[in-house]
Amino acid sequence: MKAIDWYMARLIAVPLIGxxxxxxxxxxxxxxxxxxxxxxxxxxxxxxxxRMLANMMPEYMGQAIxxxxxxxxxxxxxxLALSSELDILRAVGVGYTRLLRVPYYFAxxxxxxxxxxxxxxxxxxxxxxxxxxxxxxxxxxGASLKVGEFNQLGDGITLRIExxxxxxxxxxxxxxxxxxxxxxxxxxxxxxxxxxxxxxxxTMLLRLGNGTLIHDSPTFPSPRILTFTSQDLPISLPALxxxxxxxxxxxxxxxxxxxxxxxxxxxxxxxxxxxLAAFHYRMVEIAMMLLxxxxxxxxxxxxxxxxxxxxxxxxxxFLVTYHKINEYGQSVGALGIVDPTLVLWGxxxxxxxxxxxxxxIAAHVPGGxxxxxxxxxxxxxxxxxxxxxKLLSRAPKRVVAxxx
Numbered sequence: 460m461k462a463i464d465w466y467m468a469r470l471i472a473v474p475l476i477g478x479x480x481x482x483x484x485x486x487x488x489x490x491x492x493x494x495x496x497x498x499x500x501x502x503x504x505x506x507x508x509x510r511m512l513a514n515m516m517p518e519y520m521g522q523a524i525x526x527x528x529x530x531x532x533x534x535x536x537x538x539l540a541l542s543s544e545l546d547i548l549r550a551v552g553v554g555y556t557r558l559l560r561v562p563y564y565f566a567x568x569x570x571x572x573x574x575x576x577x578x579x580x581x582x583x584x585x586x587x588x589x590x591x592x593x594x595x596x597x598x599x600x601g602a603s604l605k606v607g608e609f610n611q612l613g614d615g616i617t618l619r620i621e622x623x624x625x626x627x628x629x630x631x632x633x634x635x636x637x638x639x640x641x642x643x644x645x646x647x648x649x650x651x652x653x654x655x656x657x658x659x660x661x662t663m664l665l666r667l668g669n670g671t672l673i674h675d676s677p678t679f680p681s682p683r684i685l686t687f688t689s690q691d692l693p694i695s696l697p698a699l700x701x702x703x704x705x706x707x708x709x710x711x712x713x714x715x716x717x718x719x720x721x722x723x724x725x726x727x728x729x730x731x732x733x734x735l736a737a738f739h740y741r742m743v744e745i746a747m748m749l750l751x752x753x754x755x756x757x758x759x760x761x762x763x764x765x766x767x768x769x770x771x772x773x774x775x776x777f778l779v780t781y782h783k784i785n786e787y788g789q790s791v792g793a794l795g796i797v798d799p800t801l802v803l804w805g806x807x808x809x810x811x812x813x814x815x816x817x818x819x820i821a822a823h824v825p826g827g828x829x830x831x832x833x834x835x836x837x838x839x840x841x842x843x844x845x846x847x848x849k850l851l852s853r854a855p856k857r858v859v860a861x862x863x
Contacts, residue, residue, distance in 0.1 A: 463553065467561040470538060475531025475565065482523035483516070490515055498595065507595055514588035517581040522782075524573050525748055529755050529774050532562045536759035541766060555756060555822035562752035570748040577741045578714040586711040593702045615639075616694055618665075620652075629653060633667060635692060643676040647692065657693075665692040709737040709793075717741075721799075729795060736792035736799040740785055743807045747781065750814045757817035757829045773830055781810055 494508045536558075539545040548558065610618050621632025633649045649670025654663050667690045675682040705711050712720070712734070720726060721735035754777065758770030784806050792799030817829035 463548070463558075464561050467535065467558065468564075470535035471531045471562060471565055473531075474534040475527050478530040479523050479527030482526050483519050486519040486522065487512060487516070490519075497592075507591060511588055511591050514584040514591065517576050517584045521573055521576050521581055521744075524569050524576075525744075525751060525778060526775065528566060528569050528748065529751050529778060530771070531565070532752055532755035533759045533771060533774055535562075536756050537761070537768075537770070540760040545760065555818075559752050559756065562755070566748055566752050570745055573748065574745050577745070582711050582713050582716075583705075585708070586705040589708070589711070590702050612694060633670070635665065635667070637692065637694070641676075643674070645672065645674050645692070647672040647690065649690070663694050665694055666690075667692065709733055712737070714738060714741060732795045732799055733793045736789045736803070739792070739799050739803040740789040743785055743803050744782070746807060747810070750811055753818040754814045757814070757821040760821060760828075762828055763826075770830065781806070 491508065491512060494511055495505075498505065498508050536545065539548070549555075606620055606623055608619065612618055615638030617636045619634040620630045623630055630652045631650065633647075633652045635645075635647045635649075637645045639645060647667060647670055649667035651669065652665055652667045655666055657664055667687070669688055670686075670690065672685045672687060672690055673682050674685070706716065709717065717734045717738040721731050721738055723731065726734075755774060758774045758777075761767045761770065785803060788802040788806060789799075791797050792802045820827040820829045
C-alpha cells in the first residue's frame, strides 16, 4: 500500500504548493501597492518596502496555508474521481478512510508549522513591521526630502529644493531658512548643495554652493547679505522618539504570553478578555486545519457523469466565511459581550459537526453528494444562461415602416 501513499502524496503536493504560492503572492501584491504608496507619501527609501513585506510574510503564510492545503487535497481527489481511479480504488477495498492517511500527514505537518508561525514568528514579525512603519514616519530611516515642497526638518528649520539626483546626494535650487533664536534668522538660496555627516549624530551639515545668504536680527540696522561660492550651514536634527515596547498590540504577543495575560487574576477583566479572545482565535484557526482533509474530500467528488467544479468554489467560500466568523467572534469576545471561549469554540463545534456530516454522506452513503442540491441548482442556472441567448435570437424583430 505504500505505492498508493506515494501516489497520493504526489497528487496532493503539486496543487498544494501551487495554491500556497499563488495565494501568498496575491496577498503580497495587494499589500505591496499600498506600501509603495505609503512609503512614497512619507518620502522614505524604496528598500524599506521589501523589509516591511518580509515582516508581513508570516501573517500571509498563516492565511495561505489552510487554503493551499484545502485546494491541494480537493484537486487531488477530484482528479481521482474524474479519471475513475477513485471508483477502482474503492472497488478493491481502499476506502476514503484509508485514502485520508496521506492528506492527514500533510494536515498535521502544516498545522504544526502554522502553530509555530502564529505562536512565535508572526508576533515578532508584526512588531518589527510596526517598528519599521514608526521609524519611517519619524524619519529614523533617512527619509528623503520632498522635491518642490517646504520641508520642516526641525524646530525653526525650513528647507525647499527644486531637484534631487543620485538618491538625494546632489540637490539643486535650494532655499533654506533657519531661526536661531532671539529673533535671528538665516536665509539662504543656492544653486546646488549636499548633506554631510558630522561627528555629532544629532547634527548634519548642509554644504551650499553659488548662492546668497541673508542674516537678519533685531539688533542689525539692516539685514546682512553675503554672496558665496561655498557655505556650510549646521542643521540640528530633532531627537527621535523611541519606539514602544512589544506587546501593546495583541497581535504582537506570543501564545504563552496571551495565555498568561488571559489567566492572570491581577489583570482587569477587560484586559483578560482581549488576551483570551486573541488566544482562542489562533487556536480555533489551527484546530480547523485538522478538519480540512474531510472537508476537501466531501467537496471534491462531483456527481456521476459530471465535471462540475462547484466544490472548489464552495470550499474557498466556506473557509473565508469561517475565518470572518472567527474574526467577528474575537471582536465580540474582546469586548466582553460574550465569553471568548464560547463565542470562538461554539462556531467551531457547529462547523466540525457540519464537516463530519458532509464527509459521512460522501464516504458512507452510496451515491451521496453533500452539496448535491447546490450542484443541481448550478446546473439548471447554467442551462438557463445558455438558453437565454437562443430565446432572444428567436424573438420577432420589430420592423419600422419608413415615413412617407
